[in-house]
Amino acid sequence: MAVLLKVAVFVGICTALVAVLVAWYTKENFDPETVRGKKVVICGASTGIGEELAYQYAKLGAQLLLVARREEALKKVVVRCGELGAQQANYVVADLSSLEAAKHLAAETNKLFDGPDVLILNHFMPFYEIWNQNSNLDNVPRYFAVNTISYINIATLLLPGLQKTNGSIVVVSSLVGVVPVPRTAPYCGNKHALHGFFDTLRQDLALQGTQRDLHNTVCPGLYRHKECS
Secondary structure, three states: OHHHHHHHHHHHHHHHHHHHHHHHHHHHHOOHHHOOOOEEEEEOOOOHHHHHHHHHHHHOOOEEEEEEOOHHHHHHHHHHHHHHOOOEEEEEEOOOOOHHHHHHHHHHHHHHOOOOOEEEEOOOOOOOOOHHHHOOHHHHHHHHHHHHHHHHHHHHHHHHHHHHOOOEEEEEOOHHHOOOOOOOHHHHHHHHHHHHHHHHHHHHHHHOOOOOOOEEEEOOOOOOOOOOO
16 A cells, blocks of 8 residues: 555646646646636536636636536535636536436536636546456446546537637546556546547547547546545
8 A cells, every 4th residue: 555655646746747847847838818818617526626717717818607516505606706707607416427417517618618728527437446346347348437428418419619719628537547546446437438529529520620639638647636526
C-alpha cells in the first residue's frame, strides 16, 4: 500500500508539473476576451474538477449551464458563479446514467443556448478496490452507463449544436484511461473505452471536413474528491 501511495504522489506531482508547463507555454497566446459570452455546458459541476472549471469560466464572463445529481450543491455553485462574473448561470439536475436524462439535458441546452460553444464531460462513478475480492457484476452496467455510455449519449445529442458554433468537446478522462493502475479495473475499462470512441469520432469528423480540434481529452492524475457529481 505504501508503494501505491508513493506512485500516486509521484503521478500527481508529474501531472501538476505538466499542467504548469502547458499553462506557462500558452499564457501569452490566451486572450480572456475570447471566452466572454461563450455558452458552456459542464457535466459533473457540483464538486471537484467540474466545480472549479465552472468558477474559472465564470471569472471570464461565460454563460454557464451546470449539470449534476445534487441540487443543493449545484445551487451553491450557481450562486458563486454569479458572484464571480458569469453572464448567466443555470443548472439542470440529472442522473446522466440514462438516455432519457441525456435527452432531457439536450432539450434544456437547446432551450437556453442556440448551440453550445463548449461541452465539458466530467461526471463519473469511482472505483478503488481489488476487483476479484470486491467484484459485483450487478454494478458493472452502472459503471459503464455513468462513465462511458452517458458521455457518448450527451456528446452525440449536442454534436449538431456544437458543429453549428464551431464548438469544442472536452472529455475529462483519467490517467487510468492510458495506463492501467491497480484497484481500478472497471473504471480503467470505462476510460479506455472513452479514448477509443472519442479518438475515432475525431477521425470521422475529420473525414467529413469538420474541424479536427472539436474534442480534447484531458487525463488528470490522482486527486482527492469530496463526492462524485
